[in-house]
Amino acid sequence: MELNIHLPTLLLLSVVINLMVGGLLWLVYRLRDLQACFRLWALACVTFVAGIVLAVARSVVDAPLVTELAAHLCLGLSPWLVLAGIHNLLGVPLAGGKKSSRVLVVCAVVYVAGLLVSYAGDTLVPRLLTALWSALVFTVAIYRLASSSRTPRLPFRILQTIFGIHGILMMLQVLVIITSRWELVGLDVNAVLTLILAHHLLLATATVMALPLLAFTQAERNLKLLAERDELTQLLNRRAFLQQGRAAFNQAREQQQGLTVLMIDLDYFKQINDRWGHEVGDSVLSFVATIMAEELRDSDIIGRIGGEEFAAVLNTGSCKEVEAVTERLLRKIAGRGRWVEGRPLNLSASIGGVVISPQTHSFNDMMRSADAAMYEAKDKGRNRVEFAPMSG
Numbered sequence: 001m002e003l004n005i006h007l008p009t010l011l012l013l014s015v016v017i018n019l020m021v022g023g024l025l026w027l028v029y030r031l032r033d034l035q036a037c038f039r040l041w042a043l044a045c046v047t048f049v050a051g052i053v054l055a056v057a058r059s060v061v062d063a064p065l066v067t068e069l070a071a072h073l074c075l076g077l078s079p080w081l082v083l084a085g086i087h088n089l090l091g092v093p094l095a096g097g098k099k100s101s102r103v104l105v106v107c108a109v110v111y112v113a114g115l116l117v118s119y120a121g122d123t124l125v126p127r128l129l130t131a132l133w134s135a136l137v138f139t140v141a142i143y144r145l146a147s148s149s150r151t152p153r154l155p156f157r158i159l160q161t162i163f164g165i166h167g168i169l170m171m172l173q174v175l176v177i178i179t180s181r182w183e184l185v186g187l188d189v190n191a192v193l194t195l196i197l198a199h200h201l202l203l204a205t206a207t208v209m210a211l212p213l214l215a216f217t218q219a220e221r222n223l224k225l226l227a228e229r230d231e232l233t234q235l236l237n238r239r240a241f242l243q244q245g246r247a248a249f250n251q252a253r254e255q256q257q258g259l260t261v262l263m264i265d266l267d268y269f270k271q272i273n274d275r276w277g278h279e280v281g282d283s284v285l286s287f288v289a290t291i292m293a294e295e296l297r298d299s300d301i302i303g304r305i306g307g308e309e310f311a312a313v314l315n316t317g318s319c320k321e322v323e324a325v326t327e328r329l330l331r332k333i334a335g336r337g338r339w340v341e342g343r344p345l346n347l348s349a350s351i352g353g354v355v356i357s358p359q360t361h362s363f364n365d366m367m368r369s370a371d372a373a374m375y376e377a378k379d380k381g382r383n384r385v386e387f388a389p390m391s392g
Contacts, residue, residue: 014049018048019046023042025038025045026042029042037088037089040082044078050071051073058071072129072130079137079141083137083141089215090150092144096144111129124180134166135167151221154217158210235292235304237303237305238306241305242363245367249313250363257315260314261369261370262312262314263373267350267378267383268382276343285304287347291333333348348382350382350384351374352371352373352374353386354388
């Protein structure tokens, strides 16, 4: 099997590329408020380079403990650092969740123990162990990226594809080593492994170039969330709520679908602030926001539009459904709000609602009608719901 690949040139090119990319990632780390994922990815490049250098040194330095063992430990550490950086970016512990971390720890112990036993003997066994370990880490990375619900999805899919090819190459390397070990197939092992290494280096370069794309898109997503979310409750702020509400109204009117707007205002909230302080008042607002997020559907639009006032847009015009939702909200707020943080607050809320009708001209009309209905609920004794007879 003839392959026109000059291995020393390939290795030198890999070292140069990884050092350059690692330096770039470290620079980004310093410029982006010390975001830890970039530091981990830069270290992944450095450990990969260290593994290559130590592997090359094996041919001139007769010290397997310093070269062979250390080289494979570095090459095994590199993909884990990539995975740890992804975990850091997604807000997951560096070792992953409980199940995945246990699997990784057990496999890491087996991997290191295998290297300690075999590093001074057959050179193919450490290669086999490192390839299996890398394939496992890439598999976990694919799972982690797939299980994330974050958007946009394109950078996630790009990395999943790259990691998938990584894993396939590692398993191909395992297959080549096993077949050569027992001479099952007449292969030039070094030639095949050199070809796999060439593809692996290209993929490693693609990986470290795709990782910043993932981080930057997530940073943009976080900035957008900060611009749209109320800092205290994490619900939509007034501007974002009105924007999404108008879009939902236009869609409902075009498709002749049902739509309901609710205005929810906490009763006697000023007295809570005056008696217990604003810190307790903030806890109450977060408490109510949590109840609303639990009781309403993911497709509904929920926002805090000012002070103790919340609003929601429900994608339904069914009176029975809306009445069930509002009664459940009142019951949960009053029931779970008797005591908040050990204080007898006896929370309650007044709700006003309006259902879209052919006479409804705009989303603002619905908001005004729901607001008027909410004040009617307060006038009739609070802790109740009132619906506007029509909107428009």
